[in-house]
Amino acid sequence: MDELDFAAIGRSLAHHETFVFLAETLAGWLPPSTPRGREVLQQHYRWGHRLRDHGTILFAGPVDVDAPGPGAPGPMGRITGLLVVRAASREAAEAIAREEPFQVAGFRSNVVHAWSIRFLQPDLDASLATALAHPVA
Numbered sequence: 001m002d003e004l005d006f007a008a009i010g011r012s013l014a015h016h017e018t019f020v021f022l023a024e025t026l027a028g029w030l031p032p033s034t035p036r037g038r039e040v041l042q043q044h045y046r047w048g049h050r051l052r053d054h055g056t057i058l059f060a061g062p063v064d065v066d067a068p069g070p071g072a073p074g075p076m077g078r079i080t081g082l083l084v085v086r087a088a089s090r091e092a093a094e095a096i097a098r099e100e101p102f103q104v105a106g107f108r109s110n111v112v113h114a115w116s117i118r119f120l121q122p123d124l125d126a127s128l129a130t131a132l133a134h135p136v137a
Helices: 006-013 035-053 090-099 122-133
Strands: 018-025 057-062 079-086 108-114
Touching: 018 090, 035 057, 079 108, 090 108
Parallel strands: none
Antiparallel strands: 018 079, 018 108, 057 079
């Protein structure tokens, strides 16, 4: 292993305003098989695509999607979504989280965590560096 250049690592991360949203499902959750659940899911996807197109969302998707199988308890109280976003500050990230349609509808609560990306596969490194090179809106 090469000697680590901690100063270079720090400089490379200095302006990466990256946040992780852990989305916990609340008791108000309704499945997409219901009319209201389907409506909010569609709003969520429109919201996500808009933020992706603006370079705000880097990664997003459900987690543990196979866990609620037949006879399994509902998703309430579990982390069921993960979003990685760029924002100018924690306050800006929290504002984005509050606008997420599942949270607005009372289906989920998004908890925001600042994240410093430290390790990437080489092929992802170049793509992410390109995405992070654009100013945060």
